[in-house]
Amino acid sequence: MKISDSIRYVGVNEHQLDLFEGIFDVPNGMAYNSYVIVDEKIAVMDSVGEGFGEEWLSKIQEATGGRKPDYLVVHHMEMDHSANIQKFLEVYPDAKIVASKMAFVMLKSLFGNAIGDITAKQIVVADGATLELGTHQLQFIAASNVHWPEVMFSYETAEKVLFSADAFGKFGALDVEDSEGWACEARRYYFGIVGKFGANVQNVFKKLEGKSIEKICSLHGPVLDADIEKYLNYYRTWSSYSVESEGIVIAYTSVYGNTKKAVEKLAEILNAKGAKKVVVVDLARDDIYECVEEAFRYGKLVLASTTYNAGVFPTMREFIELLNERNYQNRTIAFIENGAWAPAANKAMEKLLEGAKSITFASTKVSIKIAMTDANVAQLEALAAELV
Structure with missing residues (x-):
C-alpha cells in the first residue's frame, strides 16, 4: 500500500488471533500498521506485533529501496506496536529511536537487558518537538492516556498527515472486506479501549486546532484519506459522551x-x-x-x-x-x-x-x-x- 510517493505502508495483518488484548473478539483479524517516510532522512513509524518481525523488516527494505532508516518513531509502546524494536536495532544499529520519555521507561521494562544500553540512540521528544526529515517535518503532540500514558501523535506538515497512534483505529485486518463500514468496528474499538479517556481525547483536539489534516494514519485499521471531518466528528461525539x-x-x-x-x-x-x-x-x-x-x-x-x-x-x-x-x-x-x-x-x-x-x-x-x-x-x- 502506498500512502503517497514519500509515505509507504509496511504494516501486517493478523489472522490467528482470537481475542485482541485478551478480551475483544476479532473474527476479521487485526491490522498492525507501520509506515515509512522516505526523504533525505528515513523515518519508520512504529513496529508491529510479535511474530511478524521478519515480514515487517522485509517490507521496510522494499519500501526504502534498500536504504537504511535513520529513525524509528515510537508513538505507542503497547506490545502489538513495539514487539520488534529490538530486531529493528539489530538490523539497523545506527538508527535512532524517537519517543516520549515514558516510552523509553516502558521500552526498558519490555526488553530489559536484552536491548542493551540505548542511551546514545535515544531522541526524547515532548509536546511541540519537531523532527526534520528533509521536505517532511514531524511535529509531536503529547496524547497522554489516549489510551496509554506515553502516547504521542505526530503531524507531518508537508502532506498534512496525522499519525494518530491507536486513535481512529478499528478492529479487522486490512485484507478482509469490511461490509459494515468504518464506524461500526471503530465504535466498538473506541468504547472498548479508549472510552474511559474522553477528556484526554478532547485535550488532544485542542492541540490539533488550526492544523489541516488530509490523511489519518492509525496503528489499526485503514488509512483515512477522504471525508476527514466525518471521522473527526465521530471522535468529538464519542469523547464528549454525546448522543450519536x-x-x-x-x-x-x-x-x-x-x-x-x-x-x-x-x-x-x-x-x-x-x-x-x-x-x-x-x-x-x-x-x-x-x-x-x-x-x-x-x-x-x-x-x-x-x-x-x-x-x-x-x-x-x-x-x-x-x-x-x-x-x-x-x-x-x-x-x-x-x-x-x-x-x-x-x-x-x-x-x-x-x-x-x-x-x-x-x-x-x-x-x-x-x-x-x-x-x-x-x-x-x-x-x-x-x-x-
Missing part, C-alpha cells in the same frame, strides 16, 4: 424467558409509538462489547434484569460495571426487574449507577413476579410513553 443517534437500547438478562417476553413486548410498544430506533441485546449471548457500543451510541437505555442472589444477574452487573468504567453519562436509563418472590434488581441496578454523571432515571419502573401480567403490560405502556 436517536434511539433506545434494551439490554436484558433472562433465565426462563419471561423477562425476555417483557422486553419483546416493550420493543413492540415502543415501535408502535414511533420510536426512531429500538435495539434489543441479550447480555448473556451477544458480544458484551457490542452491547457497550450500542449503549453509548444511543441516548436511552432500558436495563431489564432477573433478580439473582437478592440483587442483579451477573451479566447485567458486568455490563453496568463496563459502562461505569467508561464514564457512561448524559443518558436516560429505565429499569425492568423480575423475581420469583421478591424482585430486587431495580434498586440494585440503580445503586450500581449512582456514581454516573448526568443520568436521568425514568420514573416508571417495571416489576414482574415470574410472568408478565396485564398490570405489567400497563407499566410497559407507561414506560414507553415516557421514553418516546
Whole structure:
C-alpha cells in the first residue's frame, strides 16, 4: 500500500488471533500498521506485533529501496506496536529511536537487558518537538492516556498527515472486506479501549486546532484519506459522551424467558409509538462489547434484569460495571426487574449507577413476579410513553 510517493505502508495483518488484548473478539483479524517516510532522512513509524518481525523488516527494505532508516518513531509502546524494536536495532544499529520519555521507561521494562544500553540512540521528544526529515517535518503532540500514558501523535506538515497512534483505529485486518463500514468496528474499538479517556481525547483536539489534516494514519485499521471531518466528528461525539443517534437500547438478562417476553413486548410498544430506533441485546449471548457500543451510541437505555442472589444477574452487573468504567453519562436509563418472590434488581441496578454523571432515571419502573401480567403490560405502556 502506498500512502503517497514519500509515505509507504509496511504494516501486517493478523489472522490467528482470537481475542485482541485478551478480551475483544476479532473474527476479521487485526491490522498492525507501520509506515515509512522516505526523504533525505528515513523515518519508520512504529513496529508491529510479535511474530511478524521478519515480514515487517522485509517490507521496510522494499519500501526504502534498500536504504537504511535513520529513525524509528515510537508513538505507542503497547506490545502489538513495539514487539520488534529490538530486531529493528539489530538490523539497523545506527538508527535512532524517537519517543516520549515514558516510552523509553516502558521500552526498558519490555526488553530489559536484552536491548542493551540505548542511551546514545535515544531522541526524547515532548509536546511541540519537531523532527526534520528533509521536505517532511514531524511535529509531536503529547496524547497522554489516549489510551496509554506515553502516547504521542505526530503531524507531518508537508502532506498534512496525522499519525494518530491507536486513535481512529478499528478492529479487522486490512485484507478482509469490511461490509459494515468504518464506524461500526471503530465504535466498538473506541468504547472498548479508549472510552474511559474522553477528556484526554478532547485535550488532544485542542492541540490539533488550526492544523489541516488530509490523511489519518492509525496503528489499526485503514488509512483515512477522504471525508476527514466525518471521522473527526465521530471522535468529538464519542469523547464528549454525546448522543450519536436517536434511539433506545434494551439490554436484558433472562433465565426462563419471561423477562425476555417483557422486553419483546416493550420493543413492540415502543415501535408502535414511533420510536426512531429500538435495539434489543441479550447480555448473556451477544458480544458484551457490542452491547457497550450500542449503549453509548444511543441516548436511552432500558436495563431489564432477573433478580439473582437478592440483587442483579451477573451479566447485567458486568455490563453496568463496563459502562461505569467508561464514564457512561448524559443518558436516560429505565429499569425492568423480575423475581420469583421478591424482585430486587431495580434498586440494585440503580445503586450500581449512582456514581454516573448526568443520568436521568425514568420514573416508571417495571416489576414482574415470574410472568408478565396485564398490570405489567400497563407499566410497559407507561414506560414507553415516557421514553418516546
